[in-house]
Each structure stands twice: as structure tokens, then as C-alpha cells.
Amino acid sequence: MSRFLGIDFSGNHLMWRPGCGRSNVWIADVRRSGERLVLERLMRVQELPGDEHPLERLAALLREGNFDDAAIDAPFSVPRVFIPPIGYAGMLERIGSLSNPVGRPFLRSADFVKAIAGVSPPLNPPKPMRSTDAYWSQKGLNVRSTLWAGARGGAAMTAACFKLLHRAHRPIWPWVQESRGLLVEAFPMAQLKQWGLPYNGYGKQDRKGELLRKGIIDGIRARIEIGRFYKDLVANADALDSVLCAFSGLAIAFSSNAVPPDDSALFEGWMAVHA
Numbered sequence: 001m002s003r004f005l006g007i008d009f010s011g012n013h014l015m016w017r018p019g020c021g022r023s024n025v026w027i028a029d030v031r032r033s034g035e036r037l038v039l040e041r042l043m044r045v046q047e048l049p050g051d052e053h054p055l056e057r058l059a060a061l062l063r064e065g066n067f068d069d070a071a072i073d074a075p076f077s078v079p080r081v082f083i084p085p086i087g088y089a090g091m092l093e094r095i096g097s098l099s100n101p102v103g104r105p106f107l108r109s110a111d112f113v114k115a116i117a118g119v120s121p122p123l124n125p126p127k128p129m130r131s132t133d134a135y136w137s138q139k140g141l142n143v144r145s146t147l148w149a150g151a152r153g154g155a156a157m158t159a160a161c162f163k164l165l166h167r168a169h170r171p172i173w174p175w176v177q178e179s180r181g182l183l184v185e186a187f188p189m190a191q192l193k194q195w196g197l198p199y200n201g202y203g204k205q206d207r208k209g210e211l212l213r214k215g216i217i218d219g220i221r222a223r224i225e226i227g228r229f230y231k232d233l234v235a236n237a238d239a240l241d242s243v244l245c246a247f248s249g250l251a252i253a254f255s256s257n258a259v260p261p262d263d264s265a266l267f268e269g270w271m272a273v274h275a
Helices: 054-064 087-096 109-117 131-138 155-168 188-195 207-220 227-235 237-253
Strands: 002-008 026-033 036-044 069-073 182-185
Touching: 002 054, 002 237, 026 237, 036 227, 036 237, 054 155, 069 237, 087 109, 087 155, 109 155, 131 188, 182 237, 188 207, 188 237, 207 227, 207 237, 227 237
Parallel strands: 002 069, 069 182
Antiparallel strands: 002 026, 026 036
């Protein structure tokens, strides 16, 4: 039986607090036997066993490598022009090793941008994009720049992800392609777009958002058995996103990635989307 993890992420440090009962960081544990996919477990990051900070608990889960692939809804890198001569691995080691502000498990977004670019944000242009970001943006998706530290920016998510990747010490796709226990970058909105399912508005906590989530769940039920977790997925878009993330891991494990990486991918990463 194969095991795939889907992780819906957050760049908001408050969502990682040990006692946060409304955390939007969710983990889906999906098992595959033959052609059968089953959602085995669904939980917030705070439910992981241990006394360490939740981000450290998640890093420990990934470090164990007891899975085929784990896919995370967060940017793994930055645009190619900002990758230093030491390469991605060297950059990840340097940034991931930086000390965190008091009371936070990862860098502030502005500090992250300055550490990467050498200047304080905003940059010029203020919202540089990776090739994979630009691809999905051209498809009509709202993709956040990994180096935009302003309102609804992607820098906070990227800073948090750099810390997790650094602490996890796992091989990362697409820099490593042939290995068990890979970490993979996911983008649930792109996955829904690829499958022709609703990808806007399903996160809203109103009647319309609930109906959209039900429609998405109905749309994926032929792909995965969700069992007793139906109510959780209807109630919470972040929980639903974690399940969608798992399919990015499946895409890499079974060579079913809808959009093959281009030449920039080994510098700046690439999102995996199941075909």
C-alpha cells in the first residue's frame, strides 16, 4: 500500500501556535492500494503527536520519510533571477538557517525578501513571478508572487515553507526526481482548474462557498474515497485543499504531471498538477 501526504499551508505564524484551534494548516493522509485511493486521516497540524512546536512536529513527520510523496500548498522557491551562484540547495540552507524573530517559527515576509534580494521590499518590479507562477496566472488563476510582502503576498508563505523544507531534510522535486519520500509543490486551485471543477470562491464561509465545496467533493469522489471526512471537507476549504494536494504527489509518483517542467524548473521549482 502506498502513502501520500497532502499539506495545506499557511504563512500566518498565528496559525502555527500550539493551541490554535482554528489553524488552517491541515494534513491529509491518503493511501493507495491498486487503483483504490482512500482518505485515511485528516487533521490539523496541532494534532500531530509530540510536545515540540507544530512546525517542528510537521518537519519531523516529513523527515521520517514514511510516505511515497508529500505535497505542500506553498511556494518552494523564488524567481530564477534571485537564485544565487550557490544554487537552490545552498540558498535553502542559508535562508533556512537564519534565526527567527522572537515568538515566530519563521522569518517575517519583509525580512525574507531582504535576505533573498538584498534590498527591502517592495522590489522593482514589486511582484516578480517564477515561470510556473506565470503559467497558471496566464490560465486565469490568482497566483501570488513569492517575493511580494504586501497585502495578500506570497512572501510569508514562501518564508514559512523555506523553514519547513530546511528542517525536513528531504529530497525535493524537481531537483530530485527518482526517490521515495519526495517533497512536491502543490497548488490546489490549479488542480481544480485542470479537472474542470470550481476553483474560485469555494473558501468562503457562506452558503455559496459551502455549495461550491460540495460540488468539488462530488467531483473528486470518483477519484478518492473520503468516507467519514465528508462533513469536515464541506465545512473547511483548507481541509479540502490538503486532500487536493495529495494528488500532486501522485502526479509525480505515477508520471501523470499535467504540465511538464520547463528549463527554469531546476533553478526555481515547479508546481505539480495531476492530469
